[in-house]
Amino acid sequence: MEAVVTNPVPERRKPVVPSAVLGTLIFVIAEVMFFAGLISAHTISRAGSLPGLWPMPGQPTLPAEATALNTVLLLLSGAVLFFGYRLWKKQSPVAHWVTLAAWGLGAAFVALQGVEWVALLSQGLTLRSSPLGSFFYLIVGGHAVHALAALVAMFWAWMQMARGQLTSGFFFGVQTFWYFVVLMWPVIYARVYF
Amino acid sequence: MSTATAEHGHEGQGHDAHGHHEPQNFFLKYFWSTDHKIIGMQYLFTGLAMAVVGGFAVYAFRMQLAFPGMSVPGWGRVTATDYNALVTTHGSVMIFWVAMPVLIAALGNYLIPLMIGCDDMVFPRLNRLSYQLFLLSIVVLFMSFYAQGGGFGGAWTSYPPLAAKAEYNLTPAGAPLWLLAVALEFAAFLLGGINFVTTVMNSRAPGMKMFDIPMVIWMIIIASIMFMASVGPLVAGAVMLFFDQTLGTGFFDPNQGGDPVLWQHLFWFFGHPEVYVVLLPAMGIVAEVVTTFARKKLFAYKTVLYTAVGTGVLGFFVWAHHQFIAGIDPRMANIFSVTTLLISIPVAEMCFVYIATLYGGSIRLTTPMLWALAFIGEFLIGGVTGIFLGASGADIYFHDTYFVIAHFHYTFFPIAFIAVFAAMTYWFPKMFGRYMNEAWGKVHFWGTIIPFNFIFIPLFLLGARGDHRRIYDYTHFPDLMKPGMQDLRILATLALVTLLAFQLVFVVNFFLSMFRGKKAEANPWKANTLEWVAPSPPPHGNFPEGLPNVYRGPYEFSHPDRQEDYWPQNVAS
Amino acid sequence: MNQLVLLACAVCGAGEDRASGALLVMTIIISLLPLGMMGGLIGYFVYQSRKGDQAAEDAK
Known part of the structure; x- marks a missing residue:
């Protein structure tokens, strides 16, 4: 087949934006729309409820102060990952340790959220106890699922980075997805917890 | 070849399978292939097979409407539960499992790499995964038909509380399975759409500028972008509805503090852009066919492109016109009336551009051209009746009558069938290397178009008289039975049976031509776009003589300086 | 059913300006x-x- 190629392959188009980057960005846009749908549904339901009933009397209020710590951890994780990326680009030998630190901060966020869920469940806020509970577990749970998936991918990226086999396309995808998880959280935190 | 592609920043995945060895095994070749043409064919044949399911469903429930209580041949007596399930199956199958896979996935997969002059999609394995998810969604859909309580009967719009509560819809397993099937199908098209956009942006043949991309490719791209930008809120709503069905939450249940109208917003936020998602590829097909058989340059390439983008943008601001009587704020209804009437402008403009392209052309009335011309005519009727429904005052009267049914079938049938038949007859020589039989093609054309109008013109008349679309048996409501209405229902049903019978002509012609048809050369229609450069059918890797170079736009027909009346995109001078 | 749940009805305040x-x-x-x-x-792409x-x- 190569013998009859009249149009030499080097003339192929150089991608303006690498395919992995473009594909990931489009995927993230679709994901943002998913959370936009959830948050708008929550906002409309909440605005339609009668005054003084959200959260309902007798049900726990969401621990906004305690969650502020988680929020800081998650934002820090995003910043550390970006720092790790800069180091990796400079081929620094400590880059993969910085990336692992970002992973650790992210994992701490998910773990602390889990602790918070257990406490809230024991206080009587369940998926079926009130619309607030339903929306809380749905939105925060949806975010947690994305965070867990991103953590798995980030761990994989760390292992490849430690072995020196990481491709820039894959690392870009992981980073973009993690930044999406990180930046989605403050919006959720502001809309759901307050 | 694999090293060359890797050097050029392509995603290496799957490309190494190219060129050197094709999969030999039948299973690997037709079911596990990453070749875009095979995946396109898989989508095409699956979509057409699902059209049989959707067609059978409409046959059964139209027979019940025309002859209430009769035992329908092939189904038996249609009970009220059956009727609901059949209507739901018809609607959801025709939209999600016929129009979407055939117009976007099949044509997108088959045509994009060929028409932009590359060897395969950017993410071939993602592409294969997309089809596998789609197939899984069909398996889940069929499971829902045979689940306890039968298939889901809450209409394709799946409004709660009917869809959310098993005690209302009586399908405790069918409803969640149906929702799961729809969700899987969306995941499949999300992967497909990412692939399409990335491929067109990054893998175009050298020299192909943005305004050299054939119109059908642009339309598929704009439609994919619209789909991916609008599907998120529906998936969010679907998760909420799924929780309502299975975990007993009350997102949409007023008894538990939920809001049922919220689902309608989340659904139609996707549901209306979806209409344009399927319309735009159909418009693109018509642009290709009309220019080729009028031997004339597309009247205004950039105008069509910009109006398509304009349709895409406006398409996000019209959804609440489905809810004029759902108790939404009247101020919102006013805004959405205005945007709905506005969106007819870009769509009409596309139709006018095609008519202007025909003006003064050397028109050849081949089968694909007949389909394309029929698309313009029939779709215009659908568009004009949409104006009645878009005005919120008139919609209060017309809502939930057969007028609505007739309106959206006058848009949807041209999109999902007339344009698809235009595409299949036009690209058949490329797909299978043989011509389709023209005479039988024309028999099929007239046998489809004439009954089609005899189905839906009676429904317009019925709807204008107030025939309600959700009544299963009018003999139960004698005071609503006006004289003559049953005759119109019978006329529509007989026309439907005729239309379905004529599809056999197509099926026979399709398969006979595939094996026995006259051999077709590489460029049977003397068209300009790049897919006609490849041999018919194109081999693995598409362009055995090397990837083409592009020198001009796709519609240079009847150029005064040329002896031939066409000027392929890849010919230097 | 929990009486309080009924009180959180999302459609009860639907007619109000807030909703x-x-x-x-x-x-x-x-x-x-x-x-x-x-x-x-698209802007980034351009x-x-x-x-x-x-x-x-x-x-060059």
Whole structure:
């Protein structure tokens, strides 16, 4: 087949934006729309409820102060990952340790959220106890699922980075997805917890 | 070849399978292939097979409407539960499992790499995964038909509380399975759409500028972008509805503090852009066919492109016109009336551009051209009746009558069938290397178009008289039975049976031509776009003589300086 | 059923300005968000391609 190629392959188009980057960005846009749908549904339901009933009397209020710590951890994780990326680009030998630190901060966020869920469940806020509970577990749970998936991918990226086999396309995808998880959280935190 | 592609920043995945060895095994070749043409064919044949399911469903429930209580041949007596399930199956199958896979996935997969002059999609394995998810969604859909309580009967719009509560819809397993099937199908098209956009942006043949991309490719791209930008809120709503069905939450249940109208917003936020998602590829097909058989340059390439983008943008601001009587704020209804009437402008403009392209052309009335011309005519009727429904005052009267049914079938049938038949007859020589039989093609054309109008013109008349679309048996409501209405229902049903019978002509012609048809050369229609450069059918890797170079736009027909009346995109001078 | 659950009814305040205001604001946000994001992506793409063209010309 190569013998009859009249149009030499080097003339192929150089991608303006690498395919992995473009594909990931489009995927993230679709994901943002998913959370936009959830948050708008929550906002409309909440605005339609009668005054003084959200959260309902007798049900726990969401621990906004305690969650502020988680929020800081998650934002820090995003910043550390970006720092790790800069180091990796400079081929620094400590880059993969910085990336692992970002992973650790992210994992701490998910773990602390889990602790918070257990406490809230024991206080009587369940998926079926009130619309607030339903929306809380749905939105925060949806975010947690994305965070867990991103953590798995980030761990994989760390292992490849430690072995020196990481491709820039894959690392870009992981980073973009993690930044999406990180930046989605403050919006959720502001809309759901307050 | 694999090293060359890797050097050029392509995603290496799957490309190494190219060129050197094709999969030999039948299973690997037709079911596990990453070749875009095979995946396109898989989508095409699956979509057409699902059209049989959707067609059978409409046959059964139209027979019940025309002859209430009769035992329908092939189904038996249609009970009220059956009727609901059949209507739901018809609607959801025709939209999600016929129009979407055939117009976007099949044509997108088959045509994009060929028409932009590359060897395969950017993410071939993602592409294969997309089809596998789609197939899984069909398996889940069929499971829902045979689940306890039968298939889901809450209409394709799946409004709660009917869809959310098993005690209302009586399908405790069918409803969640149906929702799961729809969700899987969306995941499949999300992967497909990412692939399409990335491929067109990054893998175009050298020299192909943005305004050299054939119109059908642009339309598929704009439609994919619209789909991916609008599907998120529906998936969010679907998760909420799924929780309502299975975990007993009350997102949409007023008894538990939920809001049922919220689902309608989340659904139609996707549901209306979806209409344009399927319309735009159909418009693109018509642009290709009309220019080729009028031997004339597309009247205004950039105008069509910009109006398509304009349709895409406006398409996000019209959804609440489905809810004029759902108790939404009247101020919102006013805004959405205005945007709905506005969106007819870009769509009409596309139709006018095609008519202007025909003006003064050397028109050849081949089968694909007949389909394309029929698309313009029939779709215009659908568009004009949409104006009645878009005005919120008139919609209060017309809502939930057969007028609505007739309106959206006058848009949807041209999109999902007339344009698809235009595409299949036009690209058949490329797909299978043989011509389709023209005479039988024309028999099929007239046998489809004439009954089609005899189905839906009676429904317009019925709807204008107030025939309600959700009544299963009018003999139960004698005071609503006006004289003559049953005759119109019978006329529509007989026309439907005729239309379905004529599809056999197509099926026979399709398969006979595939094996026995006259051999077709590489460029049977003397068209300009790049897919006609490849041999018919194109081999693995598409362009055995090397990837083409592009020198001009796709519609240079009847150029005064040329002896031939066409000027392929890849010919230097 | 829990009596308090009934009190949190999302449609009970639906006619009030607070609720319809929220619906209107969310309608605007959710309609403009996809267009804004896609517009941003297209803008980024055009910016990158212009930069690429510039680099190609500089190389000549």
